[in-house]
Amino acid sequence: MSARVLVVDDVPANVKLLEARLSAEYFDVVTASCGREALDICRRAECDIVLLDVMMPDIDGFEVCRQLKSDPRTHFIPVVMVTALDSPADRVRGLDAGADDFLTKPVSDVVLIARVRSLTRLKMMTDELRMRALTSCEIGVQAPEREVIADEGKGGRILLVEDRPSSYERLAPILAEEHTVDVEPDPAQALFHAADGNYDLLIVSLNLENYDGLRLCSQARSLERTRNVPLLALSNADNNVQLLRGLEIGVNDYLLRPVDKNELLARARTQIRRRRYTHYLRDSVQSTFEMAITDPLTGLHNRRYLEGHLATLAEQAAVRGKPLALMILDIDYFKSINDTHGHDAGDDVLREFASRIRKSVRGIDLAARYGGEEFVIVMPETDQHVAGIIAERLRRAIANEAFPIEKGAKQIEVTISVGLATLETKHEPVGDVLKRADQALYRAKHDGRNRVVSAAA
Known part of the structure; x- marks a missing residue:
């Protein structure tokens, strides 16, 4: 896996040792001897993950990590503290500063490389989402980084999968201090429970009595509804092989027994914050996609989507030998509505018109x-006779009930003209159908408006 690892340590021997280990696994290594240099490298986006010592001459590792995690330009870069400090309080302090993991020297090569690979994979996935979400910022959607930096990682929904009462009776109340916690003592039911619960974190014991905890983790990673939920594994200290295997199959983090209360809470907060961040990114990407195909005023599809999808609907109709109807609707005298009542009133009319269209058409x-004030409705599996009935029903729904404007303070009468055409032969270009519907609309307006006119076959 090609990734750039930043090694930050003021002891040259430590830097060379880590550089040799990582280079042997084909990572690109960048080095820094102090905190300020590390911050500059990260802000220039020159690394994918940071291995950070704590004791340094200018800024200690805790402060470096805090600054990285509070900066929208760098907070998504994984940070692993690699230090001689080994007390639970030091680990919690590092995790509270935003570190993704805290490894105590001397670190086994296998554990170090497994952790770097695991976090690098996660970073690459996040980078892909971030790149897609950049478009959201360009079109005015707020960047998710601002919300994530302020997120404390509390108030999450956690599922604890543990079959030993002595364990879950201790751990569940600790987690409940900051989160909503469900306990699943039956591993065979855990996956169903996880899929239905909309959880922010799954905590899975790898020492289940009659069930393979790693298999459960693997199944959670393969199931669509739990694929992106973070996994925190609980394991005995002598279970390194199992832990390393867990990191390979997608476990995000782990805790060794006996579990320290504060470390458990800190690691849970870290994973929940990350979960929410990726959620924000996915929502941003989805919003960008929807904005690209949706008219912002009415909430209906826009012309770009129509032109891209219309040919597909026509092709499907031709292949299946089914009819296809198309109508163009135009609000009568819309310019006079704007001129008389103002453009805000015109927008009110367009929104209400779109709402009535939605109520009148099928899924x-x-x-x-x-x-402008023109709309198109495409109706698969609908012949000209049925389409005419639908168009007339919609015309009456518009004409028979006044439109509210100015937040309901006034009401005005609105009518529409409708041009209707159907796909005549399987080889007819759909653009010709649209053109015939437009010609029928012209006749409807010419003949007095507030009417439906069907194109001649």
Whole structure:
């Protein structure tokens, strides 16, 4: 795996040792001898993960980590503290500063490399989401980093999978101090419970009595509904092989027994913060996609989506030998609404019109704002006769009930003209159907508006 690892230590011998270990595993290694140099490298986006010593001459590792995690430019970079400090209080202090892990020297090569690989994989996945989400910032959606930095990682939903009462009766109350906790003592039911519970973190014992905890972790990673939920493994101190295997299959973090209360809470907060961050990124990507195909005023699909999807619907109709109807709707005298009542009132009319369209069409129909006050509805598996009935029903729904404007303070009468056409032959270009519907709309407006006109076959 090609990734850039930043090694930060003021002792040259330690730097050379870590550099040799990582280079042997084909990582690219960047080094820094002090905290300020490390911060500069990270801010220039020149590393994928940081291995950070604590005791340094200028800024200690805890402060470096805090600064990295509080900066929107760097907070997503994984940080592993590699230090001679070995007390539970030091580990908790590092995790509270934002570190993704805290390893005590001397660190076994196998453990170090496994942890670097695991966090690097996670970073690469996050980078991909971040790149997609950048478009959101460019079009005005707030960057998720701001919310994540302020997130304390509390108030999450946790599922604890543990079949030993002596263990879960101790751990569940600790976690409940900051989170909502469910306990699942039956490992065979845990996956179903996890899939239905919308959890922020799964904590799985790897020492289950009659069940392979690693198999459960693997199944959680392969199931769509739990694939992105962080996994925190609980293991005995002599179970290194199992832990390393867990990191390979997707376990995010682990705790060794006996479990320290504060470390448990700190690691849970770290994983929940990360879960929420990736959630924000995915939501941002989804919002960007929706904005690209949705008209922001009416909430209907926009012309770009219509033009991209219309050919597909026509092709499906031709292949299946089914009819396809298309109507263009135009709000009558819309310019006079804007001129008389103002553009805000015009927007009110467009929003209400879109709402009535949604109530009048089926789930398989495609409704889109074509531009200005023109809308298009595409109706698969609908012939001209049925389409005419639907168009007339929609015309009456518009004409028979006044439109509220100015937050309901006033109401105005609105009517529409509708041009209707159907796909005549399987080889007819869909653009020709749209053109015939547009010509029918022109006749409806020419003949007095507030009417439905069907294109001649």
